[in-house]
Amino acid sequence: MTERLRVRVDPDKCQGHARCKALAPELFELDEYGNAHEAGDGIVPPGLEDKAWLARSNCPEIAIDVIEE
Amino acid sequence: MSDVSQPAAHPPVTDWVNDFDHTDPQWTDDPFPIWEELRATSPVVHTERFLGCYMPTTYEAVREIANDTEHFSSRRIIVRDVRPEVARNAAPPITSDPPVHKPAKQLLLPPFTPDAMKKLEPRMRAICNELIDGFIADGKVDAAARYSKYIPVQAIAHMLGIPESDSDLFINWIHMILELGIKDETKLLQAVQEMSAYFRTHIEARRSKPTDDLISYLMNAKDKEGQPLEESHVLGSLRLLLIAGIDTTWSAIGSSLWHLARTPADRERLIAEPALIPTAVEELLRAYSPVTMAREVVKETTVSGCPVKAGNMVLLSFPAANRDPKMFPDADKVVIDRRENRHAAFGLGIHRCVGSNLARMEMQVALEEWLKRIPDFRLDPAGTVTWSQGTVRGPRQLPFLLGRAM
Numbered sequence: 001m002t003e004r005l006r007v008r009v010d011p012d013k014c015q016g017h018a019r020c021k022a023l024a025p026e027l028f029e030l031d032e033y034g035n036a037h038e039a040g041d042g043i044v045p046p047g048l049e050d051k052a053w054l055a056r057s058n059c060p061e062i063a064i065d066v067i068e069e
Numbered sequence: 070m071s072d073v074s075q076p077a078a079h080p081p082v083t084d085w086v087n088d089f090d091h092t093d094p095q096w097t098d099d100p101f102p103i104w105e106e107l108r109a110t111s112p113v114v115h116t117e118r119f120l121g122c123y124m125p126t127t128y129e130a131v132r133e134i135a136n137d138t139e140h141f142s143s144r145r146i147i148v149r150d151v152r153p154e155v156a157r158n159a160a161p162p163i164t165s166d167p168p169v170h171k172p173a174k175q176l177l178l179p180p181f182t183p184d185a186m187k188k189l190e191p192r193m194r195a196i197c198n199e200l201i202d203g204f205i206a207d208g209k210v211d212a213a214a215r216y217s218k219y220i221p222v223q224a225i226a227h228m229l230g231i232p233e234s235d236s237d238l239f240i241n242w243i244h245m246i247l248e249l250g251i252k253d254e255t256k257l258l259q260a261v262q263e264m265s266a267y268f269r270t271h272i273e274a275r276r277s278k279p280t281d282d283l284i285s286y287l288m289n290a291k292d293k294e295g296q297p298l299e300e301s302h303v304l305g306s307l308r309l310l311l312i313a314g315i316d317t318t319w320s321a322i323g324s325s326l327w328h329l330a331r332t333p334a335d336r337e338r339l340i341a342e343p344a345l346i347p348t349a350v351e352e353l354l355r356a357y358s359p360v361t362m363a364r365e366v367v368k369e370t371t372v373s374g375c376p377v378k379a380g381n382m383v384l385l386s387f388p389a390a391n392r393d394p395k396m397f398p399d400a401d402k403v404v405i406d407r408r409e410n411r412h413a414a415f416g417l418g419i420h421r422c423v424g425s426n427l428a429r430m431e432m433q434v435a436l437e438e439w440l441k442r443i444p445d446f447r448l449d450p451a452g453t454v455t456w457s458q459g460t461v462r463g464p465r466q467l468p469f470l471l472g473r474a475m
Binding site for chain 2: 017022
């Protein structure tokens with residue numbers, strides 16, 4: 001049974017370092033201030049799991065969750 | 070015009086744990102073993118110097134302070150010998166506390182998003198190549214004085230809409246504020262006054278002839294009530310952009326080149342795998358973080374179990390945090406393909422560096438263009454590498470021999 005991943009950015013923690021957008025541009029978007037939010041519903045398409053974990057482990061504000069569903 | 074004077078000396082340090090001094094020549098030359106010694110002793114150390122100053126030594130303690138705007142104020146952001154009254158709007162938003170911090174920050178963020186920086190990238194590549202053209206035939210160069218120094222200053226001048234040919238004037242002001250100003254109040258005040266007068270002239274010129282640069286952007290900005298910003302706010306933010314935009318990235322590019330000059334294996338790998346450069350830039354930012362900000366303790370509290378008293382300053386050392394082995398395996402090694410790198414080189418919490426996307430782009434472009442044209446270089450054994458003092462750490466003299474060693 002394959003697990004599905006979902007990414008989520010905590011808007012209260014995000015300070016706009018933009019590491020997630022640089023490392024996983026398919027999974028994150030930035031607003032006009034450069035603060036991040038997950039793209040669409042945050043579901044990680046197959047093949048991008050590694051990028052989701054990479055974004056999580058490089059966020060200086062620990063603002064990214066990767067949820068295994 | 071250029072003020073090349075050196076900051077005044079303090080009595081030398083003999084007891085680093087209880088009497089540290091970040092302007093001591095030993096710290097300036099090689100702070101890494103000092104941080105290790107301090108960290109092994111306590112997560113927060115204290116010195117009586119600078120009218121009383123703490124320094125968190127661990128990543129955790131640095132994060133705790135950076136996120137605590139109730140007990141730690143940003144009204145003073147440089148640890149200095151004196152503590153005169155601070156002007157309102159000194160350099161918003163970096164000198165602002167909540168609640169006025171957020172609107173001042175939001176004003177500056179849109180021109181510095183990654184997308185905005187992409188538009189600036191071609192100009193940056195041209196600047197780097199123009200600089201390389203100026204010395205590549207010589208076979209040797211001071212890479213700090215003739216390359217890393219002029220990349221960020223020309224970029225921020227371009228964004229502000231002020232002449233790139235005034236670069237040496239700006240660099241001198243930054244030296245007076247961030248280095249000499251630690252120990253000499255008159256130098257700091259002189260530089261601030263000269264900067265303000267300079268920007269006032271440019272503001273005046275734009276009243277009759279508007280432009281599309283950052284000066285006009287701030288002149289036309291409105292606060293939450295729809296009112297134009299006070300002149301002191303516009304001037305403060307302009308001073309901040311110029312101060313923060315120059316020797317920070319100058320230092321980061323210089324330290325990166327210094328590392329690559331001494332580490333041929335890393336240099337060869339980046340030449341063979343240029344796609345690794347953005348990852349390597351993050352690691353170089355972690356290992357040689359240039360910026361140490363400060364906070365003022367305004368309410369007594371504890372940090373990682375250590376009591377801190379109001380009225381003292383805090384040397385908020387992001388560079389020391391980035392060398393904490395509890396946070397980073399092999400923290401003292403430069404691992405250019407390090408995958409997990411939650412470094413704090415651009416700060417943590419609400420004061421995250423506004424220009425971080427600009428700095429990253431400049432570093433990547435500066436290294437890419439240099440490595441393309443100068444794949445072989447090493448430190449010139451006949452020269453001396455010198456490092457800046459105080460708030461921002463980076464090489465100020467970086468003598469290189471270019472080309473294959475004989």
